[in-house]
Amino acid sequence: MSTAGSLRAKRAAGRTGQYVALLAYLVFLAFPLLWLVSTAFKPPKELGSIDPTWLPKTWTLENFRVAFDSQPLLHAALNSLIVAVSAAVITVTIAIPAAYAMVRYKSKVSTAGTGWILLSQMFPFVLIIIPLFLVLKNLHLINSIGGLIIVYVVWNLPFSLWMLQGYVKAVPISLEEAAAMDGASRFRTLVSVVFPLLTPGLVATLMFSFVTAWNEFFFALVLLKSPENQTMSVILTRFLGAEGVADLGPLAAASVIAMIPSLLFFALLQRRLVSGMLAGAVKG
Amino acid sequence: MSLTSLKLKPQASGNRGTPPPRTPAQRKATLGLDRGGWFLLLPALIPILILSVGPLLYGVSLAFTDSQSGRTNPTQFIGLDNFADLGNDSLFWDSFRIGIIWAVCVTALQLLLALGLALLLNQNLRFRWLARTLALVPWAMPEVVVGIMWRLVYHQDAGILNATLKDLGFISENVDWLGSFSLALPAVIVVGIWAGMPQTTVVLLAGLQNVPGELRESAALDGAGIWRRFTAVTWPAIKPVIVAITALNFIWNFNSFGLVYVLTQGGPGGETRLPMLFAYEEAFKYGQFGYAAAMGLAMIAVIAVFLTMFLRKRLKEEAA
Numbered sequence: 001m002s003t004a005g006s007l008r009a010k011r012a013a014g015r016t017g018q019y020v021a022l023l024a025y026l027v028f029l030a031f032p033l034l035w036l037v038s039t040a041f042k043p044p045k046e047l048g049s050i051d052p053t054w055l056p057k058t059w060t061l062e063n064f065r066v067a068f069d070s071q072p073l074l075h076a077a078l079n080s081l082i083v084a085v086s087a088a089v090i091t092v093t094i095a096i097p098a099a100y101a102m103v104r105y106k107s108k109v110s111t112a113g114t115g116w117i118l119l120s121q122m123f124p125f126v127l128i129i130i131p132l133f134l135v136l137k138n139l140h141l142i143n144s145i146g147g148l149i150i151v152y153v154v155w156n157l158p159f160s161l162w163m164l165q166g167y168v169k170a171v172p173i174s175l176e177e178a179a180a181m182d183g184a185s186r187f188r189t190l191v192s193v194v195f196p197l198l199t200p201g202l203v204a205t206l207m208f209s210f211v212t213a214w215n216e217f218f219f220a221l222v223l224l225k226s227p228e229n230q231t232m233s234v235i236l237t238r239f240l241g242a243e244g245v246a247d248l249g250p251l252a253a254a255s256v257i258a259m260i261p262s263l264l265f266f267a268l269l270q271r272r273l274v275s276g277m278l279a280g281a282v283k284g
Numbered sequence: 285m286s287l288t289s290l291k292l293k294p295q296a297s298g299n300r301g302t303p304p305p306r307t308p309a310q311r312k313a314t315l316g317l318d319r320g321g322w323f324l325l326l327p328a329l330i331p332i333l334i335l336s337v338g339p340l341l342y343g344v345s346l347a348f349t350d351s352q353s354g355r356t357n358p359t360q361f362i363g364l365d366n367f368a369d370l371g372n373d374s375l376f377w378d379s380f381r382i383g384i385i386w387a388v389c390v391t392a393l394q395l396l397l398a399l400g401l402a403l404l405l406n407q408n409l410r411f412r413w414l415a416r417t418l419a420l421v422p423w424a425m426p427e428v429v430v431g432i433m434w435r436l437v438y439h440q441d442a443g444i445l446n447a448t449l450k451d452l453g454f455i456s457e458n459v460d461w462l463g464s465f466s467l468a469l470p471a472v473i474v475v476g477i478w479a480g481m482p483q484t485t486v487v488l489l490a491g492l493q494n495v496p497g498e499l500r501e502s503a504a505l506d507g508a509g510i511w512r513r514f515t516a517v518t519w520p521a522i523k524p525v526i527v528a529i530t531a532l533n534f535i536w537n538f539n540s541f542g543l544v545y546v547l548t549q550g551g552p553g554g555e556t557r558l559p560m561l562f563a564y565e566e567a568f569k570y571g572q573f574g575y576a577a578a579m580g581l582a583m584i585a586v587i588a589v590f591l592t593m594f595l596r597k598r599l600k601e602e603a604a
Binding site for chain 1: 329332340397434443535
């Protein structure tokens, strides 16, 4: 009896320990976020206070107004949207046939493709961006949205191929054989059998490409020079200028705006993301 | 009809009168899968070759030239001069030392914290959903926003960290976290962990789903404690996942740029100047394309050395 009792006590203590640990994680993860949001809604008077409070005493949208006035935020958001949507759509469009071919046709090209996907993760961006910068300069695509879209497509391709391959593998080949037996052409099989089954994976890959492009900073920083072409990430760093302290509120407000689309897509993506990442890793 | 033979199993080969079984290659030929592969790969292959493989080779070749921005006389091949210069550049060595400290610390602590969180989230705890959701947020955020957010937290006068530590009585004067020589790198490392932990957690959590629950239960029945169950059952099952994500994390962290660029721009006095920040400055502030490319190659070398060390140790363990 007593051993059972002590076991129960031990288990209860373990449970409490687990909750304490979980609470510590929650605090670590949440407190910077809370601070960012709180700063975005604080009036300038409170921001300058030497004894900052966790939440604004009076909530205000003033910082958002100033943020939109001081930098071309709306324009930057539009740029980001154009770049991210175009990059995502183009990436996935050229990745679908390639992912299909890499799974179904076991050729040397497919093997090389997989090798490249893994290898491309290893290279420092600086080794890619210098030659790309020189090439794009010769094509007069520096400081242009178009040039950035091209760069993002290439940059997004490896991971998109990786994700899509996982989804293609999940389509049973026997379905395609059955369609062929019923006299469907190759093309017909792809369009009416394979692609419909790929739709959920396609949507997930699209969203992931979008978020990657929306969040990207390094390439945009190097390639876009004039403010009217810059994307959200780059415009945000302009708030960090010499002004420093005075700009904290608008800086926080602009940051909150910049992260909304990504958070939205990630919320929708949650489940798929995990399965997608692992799906690519399943042995074929 | 050739299509009917698709259904034949290898065992059927002994029967007289039936055609020999088809090899996988022949089977593919029947479906038309041996042709047309090129056609499907082409849309992806062309941009990859032109904009990824091509520039990469070009970039590697630049490392052996004196290429500069805005120069009128033609770029010349200078052999290993850039690498000799790198060897004598103390700023370069500092930057690489900082880069390695950063990458090793962030990767190791990320793994440790992510493993703890993943194990917790794998338990049947209340508020698990909240932690799961919160854990995804840093992953989705643009790294520039993460950097800005932590600048607000670390802010010397208006930051919440100083205010809280003061209220709790840990410090009596406001600390300049990102401006102090000794504190800047640790402060930046904490941000790196915060930003990278979620992805690792999610991957580990997925790996934990594959740990057979019966094994853990039977180990518990045999009297194994929590620690023993972890080392004997859980750890071996998730080890491949851990090795893969740690290797990737190390590469990503060593190549990291945006976070630290926003937080400190490499300051104070170069204390947080990661290799990528250094290479970026060389290339796009001073226009030294050739030199920066050589730096990029040196970064690959560091990554290759670390990965070899890491993976060889793992292979040895596997053999033992």
